[in-house]
Amino acid sequence: MHKIPLIKPYITDEVKAKVCQVLDGGQLTEGATTREFEALCRQHIGCAHALAACNCTVGMEMALRLFGVGPGDEVIVPDYTYSATAAVARFVGATMVLVDVDPATMLIDYDALEAAVTPKTKAIIPVSMFGNPLDYNRLREIQGRGQFKIIEDSACSIGASWNGKKVGNWADISVFSFHPRKFITTGEGGLVTTNRDDWAAWMDSYKHFGMMRMAEREDIQFGMIGTNFKMSNILAAVGAVQMKHIEELLAKRESLALRYREKLGGVEGITLPAVTPGGRHSWQTCCVFVEDRNPIMKRMRADGIEVQVGNYALHMHPAFQPSAWCRHAGSLADSRRVFDRALALPLYYDLTESDQDIVIERLIREVRAERSKGGAT
Numbered sequence: 001m002h003k004i005p006l007i008k009p010y011i012t013d014e015v016k017a018k019v020c021q022v023l024d025g026g027q028l029t030e031g032a033t034t035r036e037f038e039a040l041c042r043q044h045i046g047c048a049h050a051l052a053a054c055n056c057t058v059g060m061e062m063a064l065r066l067f068g069v070g071p072g073d074e075v076i077v078p079d080y081t082y083s084a085t086a087a088v089a090r091f092v093g094a095t096m097v098l099v100d101v102d103p104a105t106m107l108i109d110y111d112a113l114e115a116a117v118t119p120k121t122k123a124i125i126p127v128s129m130f131g132n133p134l135d136y137n138r139l140r141e142i143q144g145r146g147q148f149k150i151i152e153d154s155a156c157s158i159g160a161s162w163n164g165k166k167v168g169n170w171a172d173i174s175v176f177s178f179h180p181r182k183f184i185t186t187g188e189g190g191l192v193t194t195n196r197d198d199w200a201a202w203m204d205s206y207k208h209f210g211m212m213r214m215a216e217r218e219d220i221q222f223g224m225i226g227t228n229f230k231m232s233n234i235l236a237a238v239g240a241v242q243m244k245h246i247e248e249l250l251a252k253r254e255s256l257a258l259r260y261r262e263k264l265g266g267v268e269g270i271t272l273p274a275v276t277p278g279g280r281h282s283w284q285t286c287c288v289f290v291e292d293r294n295p296i297m298k299r300m301r302a303d304g305i306e307v308q309v310g311n312y313a314l315h316m317h318p319a320f321q322p323s324a325w326c327r328h329a330g331s332l333a334d335s336r337r338v339f340d341r342a343l344a345l346p347l348y349y350d351l352t353e354s355d356q357d358i359v360i361e362r363l364i365r366e367v368r369a370e371r372s373k374g375g376a377t
């Protein structure tokens with residue numbers, strides 16, 4: 001059977017050569033290649049500081065610890081996201097407050113967010129879902145009425161921008177993921193960006209066991225209790241080569257995503273998610289909305305086309321039921337509706353137009369089949 005995967009990591013001979021170079025060099029832990037990867041990310045984003053980490057989840061946890069978020073504090077997150085966005089609030093002992101999302105953009109509902117802010121709100125973690133940037137002016141406006149920090153879960157957003165400036169500059173702290181489902185991937189990996197020197201210095205120390213960064217390593221001192229959130233040179237080598245090609249990878253994704261949207265946009269039974277005005281989407285994930293998503297997904301998968309649910313409506317899961325440390329702000333009905341309808345389509349750097357046409361044709365056929373069962377015309 002001809003298979004079309006959801007995503008394919010960009011692993012070329014150039015990537016393999018770079019990894020071998022690190023392996024041959026013998027310096028495997030975080031070091032010069034990690035610094036090279038961080039520099040490439042910093043240059044691309046245009047931010048002052050970019051710190052590599054083992055994944056996005058620990059990066060967000062670290063940002064909460066930097067801001068002293070803990071027991072008694074509230075952290076507002078969108079309900080439609082990956083579990084990690086909310087789980088980090090629990091890691092530091094805070095209360096997570098789940099708010100609804102805009103059903104068109106799948107991003108946090110700004111009015112619901114504003115309504116959920118209390119004097120206990122110490123951080124919010126909005127998500128630039130699938131690489132669609134947020135409306136940062138609106139977020140700053142809401143922030144101005146409270147006393148909290150904005151930690152952006154930009155897991156999917158490397159390469160995305162808003163009003164001409166890359167994601168990674170807008171929030172107080174932004175945290176990216178390089179999980180293998182992301183188009184820039186180090187296997188597992190993360191990146192934390194900020195434009196504040198003092199915050200970067202704190203996080204650099206925290207992720208290196210609390211070390212004070214002495215000029216001479218022989219004179220190491222532990223200035224605080226820290227941990228190990230480092231990224232090895234081996235993983236950074238994979239990411240460094242990919243970052244050198246990010247512009248061409250982004251251009252390819254954009255053209256394929258726009259082609260999906262052009263061909264699927266007018267089809268009865270398929271709706272396209274909205275892009276934030278002023279935003280350049282990274283198209284980490286290209287979703288459409290369909291009714292009866294599950295049977296459509298099942299049949300397409302049986303045909304070798306790896307479509308997938310988008311993300312999750314956390315309030316539907318046992319771990320995120322109301323409790324002493326989890327609050328639902330309202331019914332979260334739009335999040336549920338987004339979860340039920342979102343379908344992620346195959347998208348990767350060497351997806352051919354003929355394979356993309358197979359996905360398009362098959363999706364349209366399955367949507368029509370479901371509609372005719374339901375009596376729609």
Ligand SMILES: Cc1ncc(COP(=O)(O)O)c(C=O)c1O
Pocket residue numbers: 055056057058081082084085127153155156176177178179189190
């Ligand atoms: C929105 C979102 N946040 C956080 C994560 C967690 O990222 P990581 O696996 O790098 O910890 C993911 C999934 O990869 C995600 O999609």
